[in-house]
Amino acid sequence: MPKKSEKPKKTPQLLRGFKDILPDEQPYWDYVRRSVDAVASTFSFQRIDLPYLEDASLFIRSVGKETDIVEKEMYVFEDKSGETVALRPEGTAGVVRAYIEHGMLNRPQPVKLYYIGPFFRYDRPQAGRYRQFYQFGFEVLGDAHPVIDAQLMMMAYTMFADMGLPVSLQVNSLGSPEARKDYIKALHDYFKSRKNSLPEEDALRLQANPLRLLDSKHPDTQALVQEAPQIVDYLDEESNQHFVKVLEHLDELDIPYVLNPRLVRGLDYYSRTAFEIWPLVSDLPEVPADNSSADAGEATAVADATEKPSAQSALGGGGRYDYLVEELGGQPTSAMGFAIGIERLINELKKRNISIPTLPGPDIFVAQLGDEARKKSLKVFGQLRSAGFRVAESFSKNGLKPQMEQAHKLAVKFTVIIGQKELMDHTILIRDMESGIQETFDAEKMIPELQKRLSKHGVKQNNGSASPAVSVPEQTDADQQKLL
Numbered sequence: 001m002p003k004k005s006e007k008p009k010k011t012p013q014l015l016r017g018f019k020d021i022l023p024d025e026q027p028y029w030d031y032v033r034r035s036v037d038a039v040a041s042t043f044s045f046q047r048i049d050l051p052y053l054e055d056a057s058l059f060i061r062s063v064g065k066e067t068d069i070v071e072k073e074m075y076v077f078e079d080k081s082g083e084t085v086a087l088r089p090e091g092t093a094g095v096v097r098a099y100i101e102h103g104m105l106n107r108p109q110p111v112k113l114y115y116i117g118p119f120f121r122y123d124r125p126q127a128g129r130y131r132q133f134y135q136f137g138f139e140v141l142g143d144a145h146p147v148i149d150a151q152l153m154m155m156a157y158t159m160f161a162d163m164g165l166p167v168s169l170q171v172n173s174l175g176s177p178e179a180r181k182d183y184i185k186a187l188h189d190y191f192k193s194r195k196n197s198l199p200e201e202d203a204l205r206l207q208a209n210p211l212r213l214l215d216s217k218h219p220d221t222q223a224l225v226q227e228a229p230q231i232v233d234y235l236d237e238e239s240n241q242h243f244v245k246v247l248e249h250l251d252e253l254d255i256p257y258v259l260n261p262r263l264v265r266g267l268d269y270y271s272r273t274a275f276e277i278w279p280l281v282s283d284l285p286e287v288p289a290d291n292s293s294a295d296a297g298e299a300t301a302v303a304d305a306t307e308k309p310s311a312q313s314a315l316g317g318g319g320r321y322d323y324l325v326e327e328l329g330g331q332p333t334s335a336m337g338f339a340i341g342i343e344r345l346i347n348e349l350k351k352r353n354i355s356i357p358t359l360p361g362p363d364i365f366v367a368q369l370g371d372e373a374r375k376k377s378l379k380v381f382g383q384l385r386s387a388g389f390r391v392a393e394s395f396s397k398n399g400l401k402p403q404m405e406q407a408h409k410l411a412v413k414f415t416v417i418i419g420q421k422e423l424m425d426h427t428i429l430i431r432d433m434e435s436g437i438q439e440t441f442d443a444e445k446m447i448p449e450l451q452k453r454l455s456k457h458g459v460k461q462n463n464g465s466a467s468p469a470v471s472v473p474e475q476t477d478a479d480q481q482k483l484l
């Protein structure tokens with residue numbers, strides 16, 4: 001108890017922009033993780049897990065000093081040894097660091113890696129924007145061919161389509177670093193001569209990074225952006241050819257895309273192909289899509305005819321970063337990747353009421369009567385699990401009735417019951433939950449008998465240790481009372 005003079009301590013609460021992922025939400029997360037792993041395995045990507053904390057200079061040198069991410073959003077602090085460290089705001093920089101640090105250049109190229117995990121940005125929290133959020137990303141290092149660009153876009157696009165989510169693939173090319181420099185200069189000149197029409201915030205952004213104005217939400221800037229120079233007019237010949245080939249591949253794959261000349265992405269390291277995946281949203285003004293080669297409404301998953309692509313809550317994006325490996329001290333290495341935000345993906349699944357496939361539940365419940373039988377049942381549970389059955393239990397309960405209630409709730413096919421009599425006789429009871437018929441078997445016959453019965457139901461066991469076991473949380477006294 002606090003002394004009278006002391007203020008009562010506040011209950012600790014979540015930080016703003018952070019959230020808990022509670023058990024109810026987990027099926028969505030499991031589904032996303034399983035889908036990511038499945039895609040990775042189909043396309044031969046290997047998983048990489050990297051630290052959440054890195055030397056801050058990694059992000060300053062890669063993402064760029066004058067980007068929103070580094071300038072405003074990065075969690076940077078000095079650790080106890082005085083080093084300036086940062087919570088990772090994105091995944092590509094760390095992958096490139098690891099590629100260089102572990103000499104992955106000496107492996108057969110391309111090196112194909114994927115990751116999934118939390119990232120941190122001190123952004124203004126709002127719907128779909130958190131300070132800790134999760135992304136998965138795919139990166140291909142050591143291959144400059146345009147087919148890689150198309151393949152990665154296809155992967156991103158079809159992942160959404162396979163989940164039943166209609167999305168719009170927005171594509172652009174940012175050209176070589178020189179082309180980009182020329183373009184930035186042209187953009188700077190254009191906006192400078194119209195500086196008086198720019199809101200103050202964007203006038204400041206113009207000095208730091210004119211590309212940022214293209215993403216401005218301010219209507220005055222947006223109006224100017226309509227007439228601003230476009231990067232396509234500054235592309236070098238090689239980048240142009242590369243881009244044409246990428247689009248040819250997409251056409252061949254019948255993947256609808258929108259050419260979006262204003263898509264520049266917020267990070268400095270991109271060159272050549274850049275793309276984003278936008279959700280389709282109702283009641284939003286149309287997105288400028290000059291040179292549209294295909295309407296996003298053609299997306300394969302079902303889209304409402306009134307829905308339009310929206311840049312506001314982009315689901316993900318990526319692009320080539322052919323110079324980043326060298327920039328961070330490695331050998332010149334072409335590369336490309338993309339990342340998808342998991343919270344936003346899950347939001348889309350929920351918004352569209354997409355029911356996600358769930359994992360099969362347990363097939364067998366182990367019930368016990370009395371303390372001695374409880375000890376034995378723990379052992380039986382282990383035997384069933386090792387034999388590959390999906391097993392559930394509720395060991396802390398007393399009395400058969402509440403245990404049967406649980407077994408019914410979990411919709412198991414059979415319950416193995418162990419009581420005093422069974423203990424003495426070295427037997428077990430198997431109850432068919434559908435018919436309610438119970439039969440006694442020698443304890444040694446339990447596994448073959450259950451195998452036989454479950455195979456009649458078309459249930460296959462897992463091969464042992466990996467089989468999931470389900471524990472039912474203990475019921476309250478009140479619950480028990482209700483059942484008894």
Ligand code: AMP
Pocket residue numbers: 090121123128129130131132133134135266313314315316317318339340341342343344
């Ligand atoms: P970016 O690295 O900024 O291109 O982000 C890729 C994707 O990650 C975005 O399209 C979002 O889906 C997701 N994302 C980025 N920042 C956040 C955030 N603050 N909160 C939630 N999701 C985010």
